[in-house]
Amino acid sequence: MTREQFERDYAKIVPAFAYRERNGVGIYTIPAFSAYPDIDHGFSARTGGVSTGCFSSLxxxxxxxxxxxNVVENYRIFCDAADIPLDSMVMDHYEHGTTVLLVDRLDCGKGYTKPELPFCDGLVTDDPEVTLITGHADCMAFYFYDPKRQAIGLCHAGWRGALDRIGTEVIRMMRVGCKSEPGDIICGVGPSICPKCFEVGDDVADEFEAAFPQCDLRGVNEKGKATIDLWRVAAAQFLECGVRPENIHPMGVCTYEDTRLYSHRRDKGRTGGMAAYLRILKKS
Ligand SMILES: [Zn+2]
Known part of the structure; x- marks a missing residue:
C-alpha cells in the first residue's frame, strides 16, 4: 500500500463514541458496533467502583x-451495570506480545474465578456463552466482529503489540478458527493515548516508521520530542489485512486527557486499569 492509498482510505475513517452511566458506572461504546443487535460491547470508565486513592474507583x-x-467487587459492580453474566468472562493475560487464543465456554471464569489463561494479548471466539475481557490503561483495545460468521475478537494492543501487529494476528485467528473473511470484519479501537500525547524516544519512532512505511505516523510535540500516532498504526494493520476502511471505527477518546479514564502515563504508573468487553448475544 502506498502512502497515497493509505491517506485515501484513512480519510474515510471517522472517529465516534458514545458514553452512558448506570449506577455510577461509565461505559464507552462504539456507535457502529451498537448498531448490531447480535453483540454487546463497551469499555469501562473509572467511575462507580469501591477502590480508593490512586485506584479510585472502578x-x-x-x-x-x-x-x-476490591477488584473482584468492582467486576461484580461493572458486570451488573453492563449486563454481563459474571460467570461468562474470559480474561486476557497480557505480556505485550502477539499471542491470540481461540476460547470457548470451557474457559469461562479464567482470570477471574479460575486460574489465568496462558500468556495472551488477544482472544477470539464464536461461542455466545463467552464474554471476552481485556485490560487497559493507555493501551489500545481492538474490537473485531464478523456478522457473517458470528465471530468476535478482542485484544490488548500496547505500543509494542501494535508495532508487532497483534491486530493482524487476531484477524488471522478469526480466519483459521471461525472461517472469517477480512472483508466482512468490523474493527473498533477503544480509548487510548492519542497521537498528540504519545511521546516516544527516537529509537521507538524509528521502529514504527520502518514497520509501517505506508503511513505518516510520526509527529513532534511542543517539547521537540517525537510522537507516534497509534490510531494510524491500528488502521494500517487492519487495512493491510483487507478490512474495508468504512468498517474501521476508532472511538477517538484519549485516556491521557479524559479524567474519567485511568492513564498509566499521566498518573505515572500509580493508577488502576479499565476493561474492554465484547460478547455475542445470540446465534442467528
Ligand atoms: Zn491525548
Whole structure:
C-alpha cells in the first residue's frame, strides 16, 4: 500500500463514541458496533467502583498493587451495570506480545474465578456463552466482529503489540478458527493515548516508521520530542489485512486527557486499569 492509498482510505475513517452511566458506572461504546443487535460491547470508565486513592474507583486490573477483593467487587459492580453474566468472562493475560487464543465456554471464569489463561494479548471466539475481557490503561483495545460468521475478537494492543501487529494476528485467528473473511470484519479501537500525547524516544519512532512505511505516523510535540500516532498504526494493520476502511471505527477518546479514564502515563504508573468487553448475544 502506498502512502497515497493509505491517506485515501484513512480519510474515510471517522472517529465516534458514545458514553452512558448506570449506577455510577461509565461505559464507552462504539456507535457502529451498537448498531448490531447480535453483540454487546463497551469499555469501562473509572467511575462507580469501591477502590480508593490512586485506584479510585472502578479498578478492573488484577495486576496492580491493590486488594484483590476490591477488584473482584468492582467486576461484580461493572458486570451488573453492563449486563454481563459474571460467570461468562474470559480474561486476557497480557505480556505485550502477539499471542491470540481461540476460547470457548470451557474457559469461562479464567482470570477471574479460575486460574489465568496462558500468556495472551488477544482472544477470539464464536461461542455466545463467552464474554471476552481485556485490560487497559493507555493501551489500545481492538474490537473485531464478523456478522457473517458470528465471530468476535478482542485484544490488548500496547505500543509494542501494535508495532508487532497483534491486530493482524487476531484477524488471522478469526480466519483459521471461525472461517472469517477480512472483508466482512468490523474493527473498533477503544480509548487510548492519542497521537498528540504519545511521546516516544527516537529509537521507538524509528521502529514504527520502518514497520509501517505506508503511513505518516510520526509527529513532534511542543517539547521537540517525537510522537507516534497509534490510531494510524491500528488502521494500517487492519487495512493491510483487507478490512474495508468504512468498517474501521476508532472511538477517538484519549485516556491521557479524559479524567474519567485511568492513564498509566499521566498518573505515572500509580493508577488502576479499565476493561474492554465484547460478547455475542445470540446465534442467528
Ligand atoms: Zn491525548
Amino acid at each position: 479498578n478492573l486490573s488484577f495486576t496492580r498493587p491493590e486488594q484483590r477483593d
